[in-house]
Amino acid sequence: MANGRIVIALGGNALQEAKGAATAEAQLAVVKKTCGYICDIVKKDYEITIVHGNGPQVGRILLASETAKDVTPAMPFDVCGAMSQGYIGYHIQQGMREALKAHGMSTPVVTLVTQLVVPSDDPGFKNPTKPIGPFYQEAEAKAIAAEKGYAMKEDAGRGWRRVVASPVPTKIVEIDSVRKLMKDTVVITCGGGGIPVIETADGNLEGVAAVIDKDFAAELLAEEIQADALMILTEVEKAAINYNKPDQKDLDHITVAEAEKYIEEGHFAPGSMLPKIKAAIKFAKANPGKKAIITSLYKAVDAIEGKTGTVVTLD
Ligand code: ADP
Ligand code: MG
Numbered sequence: 001m002a003n004g005r006i007v008i009a010l011g012g013n014a015l016q017e018a019k020g021a022a023t024a025e026a027q028l029a030v031v032k033k034t035c036g037y038i039c040d041i042v043k044k045d046y047e048i049t050i051v052h053g054n055g056p057q058v059g060r061i062l063l064a065s066e067t068a069k070d071v072t073p074a075m076p077f078d079v080c081g082a083m084s085q086g087y088i089g090y091h092i093q094q095g096m097r098e099a100l101k102a103h104g105m106s107t108p109v110v111t112l113v114t115q116l117v118v119p120s121d122d123p124g125f126k127n128p129t130k131p132i133g134p135f136y137q138e139a140e141a142k143a144i145a146a147e148k149g150y151a152m153k154e155d156a157g158r159g160w161r162r163v164v165a166s167p168v169p170t171k172i173v174e175i176d177s178v179r180k181l182m183k184d185t186v187v188i189t190c191g192g193g194g195i196p197v198i199e200t201a202d203g204n205l206e207g208v209a210a211v212i213d214k215d216f217a218a219e220l221l222a223e224e225i226q227a228d229a230l231m232i233l234t235e236v237e238k239a240a241i242n243y244n245k246p247d248q249k250d251l252d253h254i255t256v257a258e259a260e261k262y263i264e265e266g267h268f269a270p271g272s273m274l275p276k277i278k279a280a281i282k283f284a285k286a287n288p289g290k291k292a293i294i295t296s297l298y299k300a301v302d303a304i305e306g307k308t309g310t311v312v313t314l315d
Contacts, residue, residue, distance in 0.1 A: 001096065001315070002007045002045040002231065003026065003045045003046050003104050004046055004047070004227075004228030005046070005047045005048070005049070005052060005226070005228050005229075006041065006047070006048050006049075006226065006227060006228065006229045006230075006231050007048075007218050007221050007222040007225070007227045007229075007231065007233045008041070008050050008051065008210075008218075008231050008233060008300075009040060009051045009053075009214055009218035009230070009231065009279075010034065010050065010051065010053065010054070010196050010216055010233055010297070011053055011214075011232070011234035011235065011297075012031070012053050012056065012234060012235075013081065013234065013235045013297065014031070014034040014052065014056060014233060014297050015027055015030055015031055015052060015053070015057070015088060015091075016030055016056060016296045017030055022056065022060060022231075024087070024091075024127065027057075027088075027091060028091050028094070028095070029090055031088075031095040032089040032094075032095040032098060033093075034092075034095065034297060035095030035096045035099040035217060036093065036099050037297050037298060037300055037301075038050070038096065038099070039096070039100055039103060039105075040060065040300070041155070041235065041300055041301060041304065042100065042105070042107070042186075042206040043103060043116055043217070044301060044304065045284065046304070047164055048147055048180065048186060048188070049178070049182055049187050049188075049189060049220060049221065049225065049226045050092060050096075050187070050188045050189070050225070051188075051189065051190045051191065051214055051218040052088055052089075052092065052188070052191050052192070053192060053193075053214045054081065054084040054085070054088060054191060054192025054193070054214070055083050055086070055113065055192075057078050057084045057087070057088055057101075057192075058081055058083075058084040058132075058192055058299065059132065059134075060075075060137050060194075061075070061076075061080040061084055062080045062132065062133040062134070063133060063134045063207055065080060065132060066133065071179055073286050076086075076209065077132065077164065077208065077210075077296070077306035078195050078196060078207030078208060078209065079207070079294070081115040081192050081194075081195045081196070082195050082268070084115055084192050085111065085113050085114065085191035085192060085195070086111070086113065086189065088191055089111025089112075089188045089191055092109070092111070092188050093105065093109045093110065093111055095149060095189065096109040096141050097109055104161070107184070107185065107186055108184065108185045108186070108288070109186040109234070110181060110185055110186070110187060110188065111186065111187075111189075111191070112174055112178060112181070112187055112189045113174075113190040113195070114172060114173070114174050114189045114190045114191065114194050114195065114206075115172075115173040115174065115195045115196075115197045116171065116172055116173065116192050116194030116195065116196060116217055116220070117169060117170050117171035117172075117173060117191065117197055117199055117205070117210055118165075118167035118169050118170065118171035118197070118198060118208065118210060119167055119170060119195045120198040120199070120208075120211065120215050122165050122167035122168075122210075123212075124164070124166050124167055125164025125165045125167075125208075126212065128151045128163040128164045128165045128166075129153075129163055129278075130159040130163060130164050130165065130166040130210075130211045131153070131155050131163050131167065131200060132163070132211060133148065133162050133234065134161070135155070135158060135159030135160065135161055136152070136159060136160045136161070136244075137159065138154075138158065138160055140160075140161030141161075141299065143172070144162075145249040150162045150209075151164070156182065158238075164209045164210050164249055165208075165209075165210040165211075166210065166211050166212070166213065167196065167212065168182075168211045168212075168213075168215060168216050169193070169194060169196070169212050169217055169220055170220075171220075172189075172190065172194065172217075172220060172221060172224055173205065174189070175221075175224050175225075178221070178224075179225060180227065182225065186292065189218075190214070190216060190217040190218065190221050191214075191216040192212075193211065193212030193213055193217040194212050194217045195207060196208050196211070196212050205281065208303055213273040213275045214289060215232055215276045215278075215279040216278070216279050216282075217253070218230060219279035219280075219282050219283050219292075220285050222283055223282075223283065223286050223287070226291060227290075229290060229291055229293060229304075230280065230283040230291075230292040230293070231292075231295070231300065231303070231304070231308065232276045232279065232280065232292070232293070232294045232295075233295065233296065233297040233300055234294065234295075234296060234297075235296060236273075236295075236296060237250070237295055237296045237309065238250040238251055238252070238294070238295065238309060239251050239268065239273055239276070239277060239294050239297050239310040240267070240307070240308045241256060241262055241265070241267040242267065242270070243267065243268075243273070250310075251310045252309075252310065252311065253310075253311045253313070254310065254312055255312075255313060255314065255315050256281050256284050256285055256312065256313070256315070257315075259277055259280065259281050259312055260281065262277070263277060275285060276294050277294070278311065279292070279296060279314060280292035280293075280310075280312035283312075284312045284313050284314045285308055285314060287314075288314045288315075289313075289314070290313070290314065291299065292311070292312045292313075293309045293310070293312075294309060294310045294312070295308060295309030295310065
């Protein structure tokens with residue numbers, strides 16, 4: 001790790017094209033291109049660990065599972081998350097192997113099914129707000145709520161959906177394995193933000209229905225493995241203030257204090273840019289002198305070299 005260690009968080013566009021087919025084949029094709037860009041970072045002599053999102057993928061697994069419930073029992077949401085880590089990780093393993101091989105490298109690549117501990121007293125468990133899975137008619141939604149005890153809510157006039165908690169994780173259960181593996185292996189971990197588990201009174205783990213934001217999972221991982229940088233790769237080259245307005249201003253380098261002020265002014269959309277900025281702040285605060293970078297997948301190398309991206313540092 002001549003130049004340092006980077007945690008790379010991959011957003012939705014690294015796995016799927018916005019208007020592309022939702023098939024596994026289409027995903028693999030996108031992932032292979034993505035891995036070419038990630039390999040460019042490896043070639044610059046950085047040691048990397050990969051985290052990825054899973055929103056659309058886990059949504060489809062859940063939909064398939066719920067649709068087939070008269071034939072075979074539906075899978076709980078934490079299990080759907082574990083399944084998504086497996087197949088997305090598999091695609092990245094294949095893509096990375098191919099990209100590395102094209103550059104004469106044979107670094108092993110492995111996916112770790114990863115559980116993240118979340119606080120069992122997170123307010124979201126009592127009052128969940130994060131919508132997941134298919135839309136239902138009101139009557140059907142109420143029947144499901146009564147039968148399964150799910151929380152169901154009306155989603156912005158589009159129909160009824162199940163809602164779950166969206167807690168910030170406190171611990172990566174498999175972190176020791178990540179540390180051992182990453183010495184000579186590209187590790188894909190905390191996929192989809194990790195499988196959310198709570199610690200029971202007897203010290204065991206229990207999967208829960210919740211969504212962990214992959215940006216917070218990547219941040220926790222970056223802290224735990226003492227990464228030199230947290231790199232959040234998404235669709236936009238830079239975060240902006242007055243986003244999508246005539247006076248939009250792209251942000252180059254901001255301090256934690258500036259980022260906090262922009263959050264207060266409401267510049268970052270909840271559920272998309274806000275968690276990235278919050279994760280960047282958390283990393284920069286915990287690691288004075290180190291930086292969190294938000295940029296696009298295609299500009300990753302330029303951003304590492306300081307040429308673009310939004311960089312967040314403590315001061
Ligand atoms: P990912 O799948 O990579 O996590 P998201 O779609 O969740 O990506 O978040 C990235 C998106 O956030 C951008 O594509 C952009 O449309 C949106 N966004 C919202 N607010 C801002 C902002 N202030 N600056 C830049 N992008 C923003
Ligand atoms: Mg997205």
